[in-house]
Amino acid sequence: MYTHGSKAGFAAFRQVVEALEQRFSSQTLWMKPSEIARYWAAKELTQRKRNRTELRLSAPFACARFTLKLPGVQLTTAPRQVIEGRAQRLDEVSDWADLMPHRWCRDGDSILVCVDLPAGQSSIEWG
Numbered sequence: 491m492y493t494h495g496s497k498a499g500f501a502a503f504r505q506v507v508e509a510l511e512q513r514f515s516s517q518t519l520w521m522k523p524s525e526i527a528r529y530w531a532a533k534e535l536t537q538r539k540r541n542r543t544e545l546r547l548s549a550p551f552a553c554a555r556f557t558l559k560l561p562g563v564q565l566t567t568a569p570r571q572v573i574e575g576r577a578q579r580l581d582e583v584s585d586w587a588d589l590m591p592h593r594w595c596r597d598g599d600s601i602l603v604c605v606d607l608p609a610g611q612s613s614i615e616w617g
Contacts, residue, residue, distance in 0.1 A: 493518070519555070522599045527591050528553055531608060545614045555591055556607035558614065561600040567617040571605045575608050577615070 493499045499555075510518060521529070528608060539546045545560060563569075566572035570577045571592070580594045589595060589604040603614055 496520055515525045525554070529556070532556060536607065538592045543616055547607065547612050549612070552609045553607040555604055556589070557589060557602060557604045558596065559600050559602050560614070563616055565601070565616050569601065569603055571612060572615055573608055573612045583607055 491496075491499045491503060504526055528551070532549060532551065533556075534579060535550050536553075536556075537548040540560075545558070568582060569580045571580060572578075580592050582587060583593050583595045586595050586597060586602050589602060591604055591606045594603045601616075605612075605614070
């Protein structure tokens, strides 16, 4: 990054970041490498079991802003995240760019859900 004190690498990195921010700011979520590693490890290692009205999750560790796409969900009520028997209703947003923890949006015949995934057992339920 610092190119033997000239900072040329840092200047090039900064130029790339600024270009991405100008063109793709609404589609970009900046994360540290450790956050990216945790997210992808959670994606690969979290066990999922789905039935008609619920997705059960068993995560080896917690992961912030964990996002799931659930195809073919028939909603009669807003989705909710259940942790240790306590349910928290998720709020609907109109666009996936507005997703953040405890929110969801429609995406064709699917829904996108963003939660802070806890370590251990939890579920996403809909009715």
